[in-house]
Amino acid sequence: MKRPGWSFPLGAISALLLGVPMLAEAAPFTEHWAAYPSPYFYSYGGSANTATSVAQSGMTDGRALQLKLSAYPAAGVGGGITQESSSRYRYGTFTTRLKTTNCSTQPNTGIVTGFFTYFNDGGDYNGNGLPDNSEIDFEWLCAEPQVIYLTMYTDFGPTAHRRVSRILNLATGTVHSTCYYESFSGACQPLTGNENLPTTIPALAGYNSSTAHYEYGFTWTASRVTWWVVHPTTGQRITLWDYQGPASRIPANSSHFLTNIWHTNDWTPPSRPLATQPPNSARYAYVDWTAYVP
Ligand SMILES: *[C@@H]1O[C@H](CO)[C@@H](O)[C@H](O)[C@H]1NC(C)=O
Ligand SMILES: *[C@@H]1O[C@H](CO)[C@@H](O)[C@H](O)[C@H]1NC(C)=O
Ligand SMILES: *[C@@H]1O[C@H](CO)[C@@H](O)[C@H](O)[C@H]1NC(C)=O
Numbered sequence: 001m002k003r004p005g006w007s008f009p010l011g012a013i014s015a016l017l018l019g020v021p022m023l024a025e026a027a028p029f030t031e032h033w034a035a036y037p038s039p040y041f042y043s044y045g046g047s048a049n050t051a052t053s054v055a056q057s058g059m060t061d062g063r064a065l066q067l068k069l070s071a072y073p074a075a076g077v078g079g080g081i082t083q084e085s086s087s088r089y090r091y092g093t094f095t096t097r098l099k100t101t102n103c104s105t106q107p108n109t110g111i112v113t114g115f116f117t118y119f120n121d122g123g124d125y126n127g128n129g130l131p132d133n134s135e136i137d138f139e140w141l142c143a144e145p146q147v148i149y150l151t152m153y154t155d156f157g158p159t160a161h162r163r164v165s166r167i168l169n170l171a172t173g174t175v176h177s178t179c180y181y182e183s184f185s186g187a188c189q190p191l192t193g194n195e196n197l198p199t200t201i202p203a204l205a206g207y208n209s210s211t212a213h214y215e216y217g218f219t220w221t222a223s224r225v226t227w228w229v230v231h232p233t234t235g236q237r238i239t240l241w242d243y244q245g246p247a248s249r250i251p252a253n254s255s256h257f258l259t260n261i262w263h264t265n266d267w268t269p270p271s272r273p274l275a276t277q278p279p280n281s282a283r284y285a286y287v288d289w290t291a292y293v294p
Helices: 010-018
Strands: 029-031 041-045 050-055 063-069 081-085 092-099 111-119 132-141 147-156 161-169 174-181 214-220 225-230 237-243 256-263 283-293
Touching (some): 063 081, 063 256, 092 111, 132 214, 147 225, 147 237, 161 237, 256 283
Antiparallel strands (some): 041 081, 050 063, 063 283, 081 256, 092 214, 111 132, 147 161, 161 174, 225 237
């Protein structure tokens, strides 16, 4: 059973005593991963997995964060490797430059690379019968590394949730779907109008998230969430999804900021329905930098 993690936290008590705001305005930061650990992020996951700062050419400062998922990990985030911010952030722009996990030696591997915000303390503050879940995601599956999953959750319970999601292939410029869902088994309710902008995306020829670093970002406000990738040669932003739908479908709680890789045994990409194998050797993702601007 899931219980609220901090119904009346120490921070709130000292804030009352000292008369300071409970959640101070979050300061901007850029983590270049020149050294490890980071002052902004803590690490968790399977014991055989590691996070380290490594020398790498082509990086802004010559170094990258290396996330290593060891062979045959347990399925799920807990068996993976995650960097999670100690602070929580509400609204602002979240960016990174990363290369996702490469599964070229075993094409039917199930590995997720995630770059996202997340908060869930088990509370149902909007009273809709489901635990609130503030989450905005970029996710990739290594078996089809041209496909990007963009998702926002506002509620997440054991059998039902509330999410909007766009799935696209950036190499071909194909939007596979843009939907609202109430469970993983539920039907896609297609989104239209200001929940489905832009209706088309350009192709980024040769895009393969696992062969090169790309710069990704999203801007989160109370009424709009925009996801983009930076074109590697022109430097222009390619808007992947510019969601301007009901505020009730946009997360509202200050959230942790995370990057992770983990094994999935039940989530497969459009072209590879058999990609559920655990990796049979160690796999890696590399992060040049991670940044936040309020
Ligand atoms: C993406 O790159 C990986 C690693 O080089 C390669 O195995 C895979 O075939 C590429 N996929 C596509 C669709 O280009
Ligand atoms: C992908 O992984 C394979 C095997 O580990 C490696 O030989 C190859 O260089 C990697 N490709 C890229 C683009 O990193
Ligand atoms: C989450 O947001 C809701 C709605 O704004 C608010 O009532 C609630 O107190 C927030 N919860 C936390 C834990 O910050």
